[in-house]
Amino acid sequence: MTDEQGPDDRGPDDRGSEGQELSGRERAVLAMERRSWRGPGAKERAIREQLDISPVRYYQLLNALLDDPRALAHDPVTVNRLRRVRDARRSRR
Numbered sequence: 001m002t003d004e005q006g007p008d009d010r011g012p013d014d015r016g017s018e019g020q021e022l023s024g025r026e027r028a029v030l031a032m033e034r035r036s037w038r039g040p041g042a043k044e045r046a047i048r049e050q051l052d053i054s055p056v057r058y059y060q061l062l063n064a065l066l067d068d069p070r071a072l073a074h075d076p077v078t079v080n081r082l083r084r085v086r087d088a089r090r091s092r093r
Contacts, residue, residue: 021074022070025061029061030075032046063086
């Protein structure tokens with residue numbers, strides 16, 4: 001934004017998430033990814049019990065978060081690690 005532009009003069013690409021924070025659910029999804037999990041099914045069980053969503057919906061939300069600059073600002077280590085994993089999986093296909 002230039003000095004002579006007001007806040008309403010921004011173009012569609014300039015409208016970001018300035019001043020907006022992640023929702024509680026979004027923060028909980030990132031927190032879930034920071035944890036380590038014992039055995040198969042533990043993470044899926046925790047997703048259902050703690051977030052009250054299906055694992056499929058959880059991974060949809062997580063994938064969208066990986067492209068969200070607010071998530072990167074909130075937890076850069078986790079987001080960058082998950083982006084690397086996602087990119088490696090895509091390149092193997």
